[in-house]
């Protein structure tokens with residue numbers, strides 16, 4: 303029998319449709335679904351391993367109660383009934399003793415159950431709902447919110463003449479987008495790629511490749527902006543009517559001469575001038591800037607704003623062939639239509655609660671996001687200031703995603719009560735008091751949207767493995783056991799989804815009847831370029847952000863100001879450590895234990911420039927030490943001419959060489975709280991023969 307579902311290894315936007323062959327309740331084969339708009343029948347390396355991922359040997363089979371020391375993995379199996387009874391008793395006890403805010407609710411990478419977890423947290427009385435998006439995507443949303451007032455943008459690849467890919471290598475990060483790039487190239491469009499690595503994207507597509515030192519993008523963008531202005535290559539009519547703060551921007555950008563920018567970024571002044579000229583001569587320009595590689599810096603959000611400013615200077619904004627505002631529809635996916643999902647959590651926000659974790663340190667985050675900024679969780683658990691956090695209820699928590707992760711690891715040990723729900727027995731789950739088994743996307747149902755106005759309510763392909771349950775079943779049951787007085791959480795998943803999409807014309811009964819196919823939302827229409835306006839205080843695109851100015855705090859600059867990453871002052875550490883650029887066979891921590899994928903790149907590697915290595919007597923494959931002011935790890939060297947001299951690149955999430963253990967503590971973007979994963983200073987040396 304063949305049943306349709308989707309692969310949910312990567313981010314929800316591009317989840318690809320799959321066809322699952324099922325025999326006697328077991329999936330025997332998975333292939334891409336040619337009829338599905340995402341993937342169109344093709345699967346990437348990770349998608350092809352989805353069956354193997356689901357059937358990993360370390361799936362958690364039963365609810366587990368800790369019996370040994372935290373972290374040593376000794377548990378006994380208990381029933382679901384006992385697990386819920388215990389959890390409800392402990393959480394209500396901690397609430398009675400320390401206040402509801404002392405319980406934090408956290409979600410790792412998965413997005414589909416988040417609206418319900420958020421509502422649970424708020425209805426319980428805790429403002430401390432937070433997620434992995436404290437390090438992903440939200441920084442770019444914040445950048446857009448305080449410039450245009452829209453959450454996100456999509457490049458109009460069907461009509462652009464120049465694609466400016468700022469930190470863009472879909473060959474590793476988004477394979478399903480490569481086809482669109484090829485079509486664009488075939489149409490004759492030009493490509494500028496900005497990436498310190500000579501990636502496949504740069505080699506195969508770029509007419510011009512700029513290679514800045516990681517974390518210096520803001521200076522580069524300001525300098526390109528300056529070139530556009532002094533050469534008269536800006537769209538003055540657009541600027542006059544649609545832009546606020548141009549004169550201030552112009553005055554500030556004038557300092558960033560190509561020569562000065564060359565000094566800061568390492569990009570030759572001539573290339574900066576050429577880049578501006580190409581942008582001028584080849585419009586419309588569509589800029590695609592990463593929400594991770596550009597944001598994972600001490601200065602990430604402002605760098606993002608500086609890049610975004612180029613679209614506005616060119617007038618290539620919200621028009622055909624440029625970039626067009628988008629809508630986050632449901633659970634971090636963009637369907638091109640609105641739902642009431644964002645309100646679902648916040649309508650029960652506990653109004654008298656103290657500020658969520660991280661919101662004192664990151665006031666712009668608080669203003670624009672309102673959730674807990676989870677990167678500050680380690681500090682607050684440890685210091686108990688301004689109030690203690692005594693319990694964490696987590697779904698899919700991976701402590702290795704945090705910068706300086708030894709701090710969160712130690713903090714978790716200090717908790718009175720820690721629950722983690724995961725598919726697998728991870729090192730984080732091993733530290734929990736109670737571990738609950740979740741099931742995968744093919745073992746449950748879910749409401750889901752896809753770009754182009756599509757939605758579906760999926761059907762389980764197989765029964766949940768072992769005693770595992772879907773995250774939402776767990777959340778709804780906990781709400782009942784906690785005796786939370788929330789009428790929606792007293793109902794069920796479907797009732798809540800119906801409630802969130804009540805503003806649309808989606809016929810939910812149809813969805814429930816036909817679960818094997820995608821449904822088009824009745825009345826769906828694509829956003830018309832030029833129709834979105836600006837949701838900002840001035841009603842214009844704010845190069846000078848009123849939203850930031852209104853914070854009334856001099857640390858925060860309304861212009862897209864360039865500040866050197868703080869760690870760059872550490873002169874004893876000559877290299878820049880850029881951790882995280884995607885690898886084809888990895889997806890954060892979740893695929894490192896999938897044998898066939900791990901076999902493609904078995905060891906954690908540090909990529910470095912061949913010339914740099916030679917100067918240090920390092921040969922390809924040598925075990926070397928990478929040390930920052932936070933700590934040191936050992937890994938094997940992978941040498942390449944394609945790596946920018948002076949930089950090293952390391953992928954994250956490995957147990958044996960955890961790069962986040964050496965990202966400096968509290969090395970965060972003050973606007974967003976995002977860790978500086980991609981521009982910390984380090985030194986590199988060959989290990990002693992004994993490997994130490």
Ligand SMILES: Nc1nc2c(c(=O)[nH]1)N[C@H]1C(S)=C(S)[C@@H](COP(=O)(O)OP(=O)(O)OC[C@H]3O[C@@H](n4cnc5c(=O)[nH]c(N)nc54)[C@H](O)[C@@H]3O)O[C@H]1N2
Pocket residue numbers: 312313438439468469470471474475476496497498499501514515516517518519592593594595596880882883884885886887888889890980
């Ligand atoms: N295979 C795979 N794909 C993934 C993921 C994964 O783990 N594995 N993760 C998914 C997730 S959650 C996210 S958020 C996205 C991230 O998506 P991206 O940020 O687009 O992906 P990256 O590969 O991290 O970075 C893109 C490119 O930016 C370059 N880069 C790094 N630092 C800088 C910098 O400071 N400046 C400039 N100009 N370039 C820089 C890198 O060399 C890389 O080639 O990827 C998604 N796709």
Ligand SMILES: Nc1nc2c(c(=O)[nH]1)N[C@H]1C(S)=C(S)[C@@H](COP(=O)(O)OP(=O)(O)OC[C@H]3O[C@@H](n4cnc5c(=O)[nH]c(N)nc54)[C@H](O)[C@@H]3O)O[C@H]1N2
Pocket residue numbers: 409410411412434437438439594598697698699700702703704723724725726728740741742743773881882883889890891892954955961962979
């Ligand atoms: N150094 C460095 N660190 C980074 C980054 C970087 O670029 N560099 N990138 C950051 C970014 S962009 C991101 S998105 C984060 C990644 O964020 P993480 O949360 O670390 O992502 P994963 O490693 O996928 O871990 C998620 C956990 O969820 C579990 N899981 C999977 N499916 C389900 C489910 O349906 N239910 C439940 N309950 N659990 C499930 C998985 O088994 C896994 O243990 O890492 C961040 N950390």
Ligand SMILES: [Mo]
Pocket residue numbers: 437438439594
């Ligand atoms: Mo991410």
